[in-house]
Amino acid sequence: MSSKDSKTPKPEETKEPKAVKKMLEEDDEFEDFPAEEWEEDETEVPGGGKPNLWEESWDDDDLSEDFSKQLREELKRVDAQKASGEMQR
Amino acid sequence: MESLIRAWRLAHVEENGKLLASTISLTNTDLEEFAYSTNSARVAEDIFRALEYENNSARPKITNKNGLEAWAEVYVAFWKVSQSLERYDEVEWGQVFTGMKDLTQAVIRGFQNSGWEVWALEVLYTACKYLRYVAIRADEAKRAEGEDAWKQLEEAARIINRAFNVCLNDRAELAQSRKWGTYYIINLLFKTYFKLNAITLSKNILKALVANTTEMPDLLSFRTSDIVTFKYYCGVIAFLDEDYFKAEEHLEMAYKLCHKDAQKNKELILTYLIPTKLLTRRQLPSATLLKPHPSLEALFLPLARCIKDGDLRGYDEYLAKGEDWFVKKRIFLTLERGRDITLRNLFRKVYLAAGESKTRIPVDHFRAAVSWKSGVDVETEEVECFLANMMYKGYIKGYISRERGMVVLSGTNAFPNPSNTS
Numbered sequence: 001m002s003s004k005d006s007k008t009p010k011p012e013e014t015k016e017p018k019a020v021k022k023m024l025e026e027d028d029e030f031e032d033f034p035a036e037e038w039e040e041d042e043t044e045v046p047g048g049g050k051p052n053l054w055e056e057s058w059d060d061d062d063l064s065e066d067f068s069k070q071l072r073e074e075l076k077r078v079d080a081q082k083a084s085g086e087m088q089r
Numbered sequence: 090m091e092s093l094i095r096a097w098r099l100a101h102v103e104e105n106g107k108l109l110a111s112t113i114s115l116t117n118t119d120l121e122e123f124a125y126s127t128n129s130a131r132v133a134e135d136i137f138r139a140l141e142y143e144n145n146s147a148r149p150k151i152t153n154k155n156g157l158e159a160w161a162e163v164y165v166a167f168w169k170v171s172q173s174l175e176r177y178d179e180v181e182w183g184q185v186f187t188g189m190k191d192l193t194q195a196v197i198r199g200f201q202n203s204g205w206e207v208w209a210l211e212v213l214y215t216a217c218k219y220l221r222y223v224a225i226r227a228d229e230a231k232r233a234e235g236e237d238a239w240k241q242l243e244e245a246a247r248i249i250n251r252a253f254n255v256c257l258n259d260r261a262e263l264a265q266s267r268k269w270g271t272y273y274i275i276n277l278l279f280k281t282y283f284k285l286n287a288i289t290l291s292k293n294i295l296k297a298l299v300a301n302t303t304e305m306p307d308l309l310s311f312r313t314s315d316i317v318t319f320k321y322y323c324g325v326i327a328f329l330d331e332d333y334f335k336a337e338e339h340l341e342m343a344y345k346l347c348h349k350d351a352q353k354n355k356e357l358i359l360t361y362l363i364p365t366k367l368l369t370r371r372q373l374p375s376a377t378l379l380k381p382h383p384s385l386e387a388l389f390l391p392l393a394r395c396i397k398d399g400d401l402r403g404y405d406e407y408l409a410k411g412e413d414w415f416v417k418k419r420i421f422l423t424l425e426r427g428r429d430i431t432l433r434n435l436f437r438k439v440y441l442a443a444g445e446s447k448t449r450i451p452v453d454h455f456r457a458a459v460s461w462k463s464g465v466d467v468e469t470e471e472v473e474c475f476l477a478n479m480m481y482k483g484y485i486k487g488y489i490s491r492e493r494g495m496v497v498l499s500g501t502n503a504f505p506n507p508s509n510t511s
Binding site: 034035038 | 344345353355373377396397430434442458
């Protein structure tokens with residue numbers, strides 16, 4: 001081991017033994033990022049923000065005709081059912 | 090062995106932490122050569138001599154005899170690790186773990202007793218990172234044989250916890266302080282405790298951190314990768330504690346700062362941010378937000394649509410469809426509360442259908458709507474109960490007049506804007 005050949009140090013980690021690679025792919029875990037630092041323009045939501053990521057949980061559009069119509073029909077059905085229920089009593 | 094130890098010298102001359110860390114990495118390209126370069130009878134002496142040789146050829150010298158001994162301990166342990174990885178057909182992970190433990194403890198001692206400087210912190214990161222990976226492999230091997238425990242990972246957690254304290258409690262001036270390693274190590278601990286299902290231990294770490302904040306640099310001055318990972322775990326911890334406003338704050342920051350190409354991590358953040366925002370703001374993910382994530386889209390988009398439509402049956406069905414995954418992610422119970430919002434939206438539609446200015450609406454109208462949208466004929470009493478519940482929770486302003494079978498709604502803002510009420 002005292003022989004000093006001309007082999008240069010290799011700092012780069014190029015080899016990924018299979019066993020190690022498999023570990024790194026563990027399925028449910030927050031992963032290591034490929035870089036440690038990144039600039040703002042590489043972030044998911046840079047300074048100005050992104051539009052339309054979240055919306056209100058209700059529709060603020062005018063209520064569709066369909067809904068009103070179907071609700072009226074449903075109401076008739078419920079009324080009819082109620083009436084027949086009362087008759088049975 | 091020579092190339093590895095030469096890299097050790099070079100790294101010290103350049104104060105290059107990454108290069109130094111690569112000399113104890115399991116992915117080092119010289120691992121095999123290193124494993125075969127000596128044997129167990131000679132390894133201690135061979136390594137010490139190699140270090141001594143490189144130390145003598147550096148001007149000025151890197152360290153003294155004690156310093157060389159500290160490093161020799163590290164590389165002897167690393168040699169054992171390399172040997173267990175490279176010299177057998179089948180890797181015995183328990184053996185690799187024993188070597189990794191020695192290695193990591195030697196590294197911690199180096200920082201504690203031998204004055205290793207802050208530029209070398211990468212060495213501590215690499216040791217702790219692989220210690221954890223190897224522990225998981227070793228435990229998995231045991232588990233495959235039928236043992237139901239994570240003993241080696243627990244042991245690894247205790248060692249990484251020591252590394253945490255070595256960073257946290259460093260009293261050196263800030264520029265030279267190991268405090269700069271705190272968040273990387275905390276994140277490793279979080280990952281470990283989550284795997285061990287020991288969330289309380291994560292909270293202890295946060296407590297220790299809070300007790301130390303006065304001397305700790307601001308989180309934002311750490312590396313972005315450290316910040317995002319830390320914020321993600323803090324967010325999930327707050328979420329599991331049902332502290333949704335805190336969770337929202339952490340997770341939103343994690344999402345905003347997350348690297349835009351880190352697909353998997355963004356999905357993990359959104360998995361908790363979506364149910365969180367449903368409760369804190371009653372807001373839903375937009376199609377734009379979900380589009381790049383087909384698996385999340387498939388689970389969350391139908392739920393979002395049902396909430397908007399007041400579709401109770403659809404909501405229950407899609408919730409049941411995703412149940413296994415939701416339960417596994419521990420978001421099921423939170424999502425279940427989305428049913429209230431669905432019901433609120435349905436009641437609001439009934440109100441709108443009656444005409445904006447109407448404040449008295451028959452209970453039967455609500456009953457008809459619920460029967461229609463849930464696919465089950467409900468009784469009047471049941472609907473009254475739903476309505477009362479909605480009123481109690483502040484979703485609806487008004488009261489029920491039972492004698493008249495009427496819901497009497499507030500003349501102004503009968504369905505308060507959710508974002509302002511909570």
